[in-house]
Amino acid sequence: MSDFQATEMDDAGELIPVNPAIEAYMRNLVIRTDQPVLLEMEEFARLRNFPIVNRLVGVFLKTQARMVKAKRIFEFGSGYGYSAYWFAKAVGSNGQIVCSDSDATNHARAKEYLSAVGLWQRIEFHVGLAQDVFVQTGGLFDICYNDVDKGDYPEVWQMAKHRIRSGGLYIADNVLWHGRVAMKARQDTVVESTAAIVEHNQMIFDDPDFDVFINPIRDGVLVARKK
Numbered sequence: 001m002s003d004f005q006a007t008e009m010d011d012a013g014e015l016i017p018v019n020p021a022i023e024a025y026m027r028n029l030v031i032r033t034d035q036p037v038l039l040e041m042e043e044f045a046r047l048r049n050f051p052i053v054n055r056l057v058g059v060f061l062k063t064q065a066r067m068v069k070a071k072r073i074f075e076f077g078s079g080y081g082y083s084a085y086w087f088a089k090a091v092g093s094n095g096q097i098v099c100s101d102s103d104a105t106n107h108a109r110a111k112e113y114l115s116a117v118g119l120w121q122r123i124e125f126h127v128g129l130a131q132d133v134f135v136q137t138g139g140l141f142d143i144c145y146n147d148v149d150k151g152d153y154p155e156v157w158q159m160a161k162h163r164i165r166s167g168g169l170y171i172a173d174n175v176l177w178h179g180r181v182a183m184k185a186r187q188d189t190v191v192e193s194t195a196a197i198v199e200h201n202q203m204i205f206d207d208p209d210f211d212v213f214i215n216p217i218r219d220g221v222l223v224a225r226k227k
């Protein structure tokens with residue numbers, strides 16, 4: 001059982017971090033970011049039930065990247081390029097986003113969407129296990145962004161933390177995992193996902209080399225800044 005009242009849960013019995021009316025209000029505030037390609041990518045996600053970050057998180061990612069003047073970003077789990085769209089906007093024409101995804105159809109789709117808006121030349125997209133791509137890609141990053149399968153989160157954090165420059169960011173999506181991180185009885189669809197995210201979050205908050213905070217929008221976005 002959770003510690004929370006039913007009014008804070010949705011119909012599926014999951015906790016809602018931010019009231020939907022407040023998210024809708026915030027979404028309206030960023031209406032000027034509406035672009036045909038984004039609306040298309042969001043519609044594709046809706047139709048296929050594909051878990052992209054939403055518009056508010058996209059704007060948040062771009063803002064974070066701009067704040068640390070990011071030029072080189074690694075994405076663990078790029079899907080078909082929606083989060084990469086926001087990072088690519090932030091880094092400018094001489095920036096680079098190294099994308100990784102295990103599914104080749106996502107690569108093809110990302111190329112189509114991001115080429116249409118002149119962002120593809122900022123993308124280096126690798127098909128394969130993100131952890132392997134990361135090892136094969138040298139150097140430090142301004143931002144390492146984690147959005148892979150949730151059971152992999154602790155491993156990705158352990159790898160990424162050593163490859164972020166001082167003042168750079170580690171960002172992870174879904175760190176509240178539909179509120180399951182805060183529930184006593186966890187009903188995971190994928191076994192041990194919640195336990196992995198709980199372990200991941202705790203490791204980061206315990207790490208003295210990082211300042212860290214969770215933005216509770218959508219499914220929770222963790223941002224940790226390397227000192």
Ligand SMILES: C[S@@+](CC[C@H](N)C(=O)[O-])C[C@H]1O[C@@H](n2cnc3c(N)ncnc32)[C@H](O)[C@@H]1O
Pocket residue numbers: 051052053076077078079080081082083084100101102103106128129130131147148149152
């Ligand atoms: C949540 S989606 C990514 C969405 C994307 N970041 C966005 O918001 O537009 C996760 C993606 O990561 C891929 N994936 C999951 N675990 C992976 C891993 N260990 N290595 C490579 N790709 C992985 C899946 O194929 C899927 O496309």
